[in-house]
Amino acid sequence: MTNHTPTAHPKPVSLNSRIGISLALLLALVTASFMVGKFDVSLHDLITVLWARMRGASHDLPPVIDTVIFQIRMPRVVAALVVGAALAAGGATFQSLFRNPLASPDILGVSAGAGLGATLGITLALPVGGIQMMAFVFGLATVFAVYLIGRAVRGHDPILVLVLAGVVMGALAGAGIALLKYLADPYDELPTITFWLLGSLNAVSREEMLVALLFVAVGTIPLVLLRWRMNIMSLGDEEARALGLHTGLMQLLFISAATLITAAAVSISGIIGWVGLMIPHIARLLVGPDFSRLLPMSMLLGAAYLLCIDDIARTFAEVEIPLGILTALVGAPFFLWLLTRSKRGWQ
């Protein structure tokens, strides 16, 4: 035996203060997000308007500030928070369940399916709500198909079959998207499709946001309830069964919940990669692998991260930068750094 026993969290900052710092960071980011943009809002104006709204009273600032805060920035800030938290929750779930550091919320093809649905919706000239509905339904249907393939193929590692089926269905959906893009009107539909596939939050209305929020909340409930069981699932199928878990049922519940959350997010934001891959790693560094801490920390960091990225997307240049491009620019080098920094991909 060794005398030196490394402890779980050797850093001097306690667990509670790490959570506290993250929360404070999120709050500061939310405040800043209401202030920055094409129309600058000062902190004083922001507080005045919010205070007046809370008391139901009026204020003597120009009404345009009300519009900017409540009509333009609030749905977008909330959407960034919800989508970021959802993608990170999906990523944390699939990484724990599949015991794979490269698992992301779209590993079972939800993004590819949603992309195909949205592309089809745009080609059929559906309204924005219809496009989102198509994305949501196609995303869920793709994962359902992947799950059925996984059930049908016997005699192999079930997780491996699922992941491979996800790759295959993703490729199939990708071919469908490519075909629709090839056939699309290059002056009208094609730019819309391209823009959707790169991810953006600028077209999200308050109603659509609320629907997505509802689905994300519904999907989060089983993850929270089964948080401790997830730790046991992350030991692998055989050990989890030997410890008394009905793993087939657990797997179905976790996959359904994570897919619902991811599909709801993707349907309003388009495809935003890297958040669900990268954020759970940072959360694991901060609070360890226990899912009852990993899940809330991932959601908190995911929300903060996407909000920050969205602020950059809408303020950095004259035109909006697609979110998927920014998250890839930040995510790819970060992930490489993370891999080289530790001997184990996990720590």
Add this chain to the structure above:
Amino acid sequence: MTLAVNHLAFGYPDHRVGADLNLTINPGEVLCFLGPNGCGKTTLFKTMLRLLKAQGGNITIDGEDISQWPRQRIAQVLSYVPQQHDAYFPFTVMEVVLMGRSAHIGLFASPSHRDYEIARQALNSLKIEHLSDAVYTHISGGERQLTLIARALAQQTILVIMDEPTANLDFGNQVLVLNAVQRLARSGITIIMSSHDPDHAFQVASRVAMLKDGRLAGIGAPQEVINQASLRELYGVEVSVMEFDTAAGHTAKLCVPMIG
């Protein structure tokens, strides 16, 4: 509590390993399986735990067929210390041991103070309480094996199945693990284990089962079953079984392979 294997056929869907195996495990004994690699020890254990489906015959506990038991009920009676443990996540030793409580905890619940207390006692009884906050992926192979045994203890089952608990451990760690097996047996737990070393059977087993090509080649007390002829039959090598007096004053046996 008595576990019995009746006319059991076991193996994988496309590969039968053994057939018509009969065996009764006596309460409180340490039954050690010996046999060459690929003889079916792990497959048999997995079938006993119902991780693999029995292909014929059945497994009973106190006469009751377990093939229809819910997972949780099996895990309340039978715990498993797996052979290789791939550690993926940096859980702490305490967190790993607590997972042994899952068969006793409600579906949506997390471990309570009582579960922590049981996990702490499991660590204490194996004298590894100092590892409680250590990260499972950072400790030595022997410490990991002891952690998994502690997890089985926290599961509070009457039967424990250990698949080669001393495999891939250095000499000192092998002794630590064998001591742990001994301590568990003295506390009244029935242990079904396998080993690659017949000497380990001499040291801790009350009975030895020799498994070859999925069949029982012999079963009985180690002193009676382990001898030159049976080891030649089992492993196909020449081994002398030496008898000597220990410092404590009783007779012990040791296997010495004939090299050259």
